[in-house]
Amino acid sequence: MVKQERAARTRQALVRAAAEVFAREGFAPASLAAISARAGVSNGALHFHFENKNALARAVEREAAAVLAKITAVPDDAPGGVLQVLVDATHALMGALADDPVVRAGFDLGADASRQGGPCLRGVWRGWVEEMLQRAEQEGQLAEGVSSHGAAPAVVAATVGFEVLGAADREWLSAPKITGFWELMLPRLAPGRPLAPAGPHTTPP
Amino acid sequence: MVKQERAARTRQALVRAAAEVFAREGFAPASLAAISARAGVSNGALHFHFENKNALARAVEREAAAVLAKITAVPDDAPGGVLQVLVDATHALMGALADDPVVRAGFDLGADASRQGGPCLRGVWRGWVEEMLQRAEQEGQLAEGVSSHGAAPAVVAATVGFEVLGAADREWLSAPKITGFWELMLPRLAPGRPLAPAGPHTTPP
Numbered sequence: 001m002v003k004q005e006r007a008a009r010t011r012q013a014l015v016r017a018a019a020e021v022f023a024r025e026g027f028a029p030a031s032l033a034a035i036s037a038r039a040g041v042s043n044g045a046l047h048f049h050f051e052n053k054n055a056l057a058r059a060v061e062r063e064a065a066a067v068l069a070k071i072t073a074v075p076d077d078a079p080g081g082v083l084q085v086l087v088d089a090t091h092a093l094m095g096a097l098a099d100d101p102v103v104r105a106g107f108d109l110g111a112d113a114s115r116q117g118g119p120c121l122r123g124v125w126r127g128w129v130e131e132m133l134q135r136a137e138q139e140g141q142l143a144e145g146v147s148s149h150g151a152a153p154a155v156v157a158a159t160v161g162f163e164v165l166g167a168a169d170r171e172w173l174s175a176p177k178i179t180g181f182w183e184l185m186l187p188r189l190a191p192g193r194p195l196a197p198a199g200p201h202t203t204p205p
Numbered sequence: 206m207v208k209q210e211r212a213a214r215t216r217q218a219l220v221r222a223a224a225e226v227f228a229r230e231g232f233a234p235a236s237l238a239a240i241s242a243r244a245g246v247s248n249g250a251l252h253f254h255f256e257n258k259n260a261l262a263r264a265v266e267r268e269a270a271a272v273l274a275k276i277t278a279v280p281d282d283a284p285g286g287v288l289q290v291l292v293d294a295t296h297a298l299m300g301a302l303a304d305d306p307v308v309r310a311g312f313d314l315g316a317d318a319s320r321q322g323g324p325c326l327r328g329v330w331r332g333w334v335e336e337m338l339q340r341a342e343q344e345g346q347l348a349e350g351v352s353s354h355g356a357a358p359a360v361v362a363a364t365v366g367f368e369v370l371g372a373a374d375r376e377w378l379s380a381p382k383i384t385g386f387w388e389l390m391l392p393r394l395a396p397g398r399p400l401a402p403a404g405p406h407t408t409p410p
Contacts, residue, residue: 150385156366157363165327177358181359188393
């Protein structure tokens with residue numbers, strides 16, 4: 001049992017170390033030696049858990065996809081409506097990209113031209129944003145003259161822009177930047193709404 | 206003279222081929238053999254013009270930077286004002302990213318984690334957008350309650366998003382997508398303006 005726990009911990013350290021090395025150096029130049037050194041384990045231990053670099057990348061992507069799925073889970077009761085869910089998820093995603101190297105690397109790997117076949121998390125996010133804006137439209141939450149079809153590309157592009165710019169400078173993932181975007185955008189999407197929901201959602205005590 | 210012309214043409218073919226291979230495969234995995242084959246020249250001819258892959262990348266970046274400088278040159282008379290200059294330049298940049306592999310690769314190279322030291326064209330674009338919005342603010346073209354400081358990150362993020370998404374799918378660089386963004390954004394930045402200038406600028410006959 002203790003042995004299994006230790007193995008699980010080693011595996012987790014390798015996934016995290018791989019994410020950090022991929023995020024810093026890119027997938028193609030990253031070496032297995034750098035990853036095992038960063039995880040503080042031997043090359044043999046790395047090969048016990050992962051056949052090759054691609055297997056490590058797949059593990060990183062799977063974990064990042066699980067975090068994204070949690071962020072984009074729509075609660076049964078969304079008191080602020082579906083636009084509030086979208087605003088909150090944007091803040092949560094940018095926070096995860098800033099703080100969790102596995103999420104950062106998961107997004108980067110999906111967009112890496114030197115790698116094929118992984119899930120494109122950026123594409124998953126895009127599809128979810130489009131779906132949320134469609135629901136907002138169906139529920140009559142969008143302004144007259146604004147369609148989900150017309151608005152979705154702008155929201156997708158801006159959030160992808162924050163994601164990409166945040167790779168080099170975490171300031172782009174900060175709450176003030178994201179709040180500023182929604183303060184510009186929300187009054188166009190839903191003019192009747194107060195501006196307060198543009199900030200990160202805080203759970204009442 | 207004929208020999209010099211031929212050399213210049215070979216060099217240009219190599220820069221273009223390098224841009225196409227970098228844009229498709231990424232910088233690190235790209236091979237000099239693939240680049241010379243694509244340019245239709247020998248390996249020897251490649252090495253006559255460029256010492257190594259990095260020298261080719263620098264040539265691509267220099268050409269792309271020159272195109273970006275042309276796109277962001279502000280005309281002495283800008284009849285539609287500085288916001289119109291910004292809208293027009295966005296369309297011009299996305300068109301260049303769609304049609305000119307050198308511009309595409311120049312932007313990609315500057316953001317490539319496996320490469321250091323080149324000019325970050327995305328950073329150049331970002332600085333220019335910020336400058337244009339500052340000028341719009343100084344000239345009293347922004348709406349009350351909207352500052353260039355508050356609006357710039359949203360415009361930078363959205364245009365970087367279109368640039369990045371357009372690498373995998375050129376549809377993101379198309380005039381309707383960019384027009385849709387400006388149709389949402391312009392009424393927030395400058396409510397008094399007509400919506401027409403959101404489209405690509407057409408020179409009167």
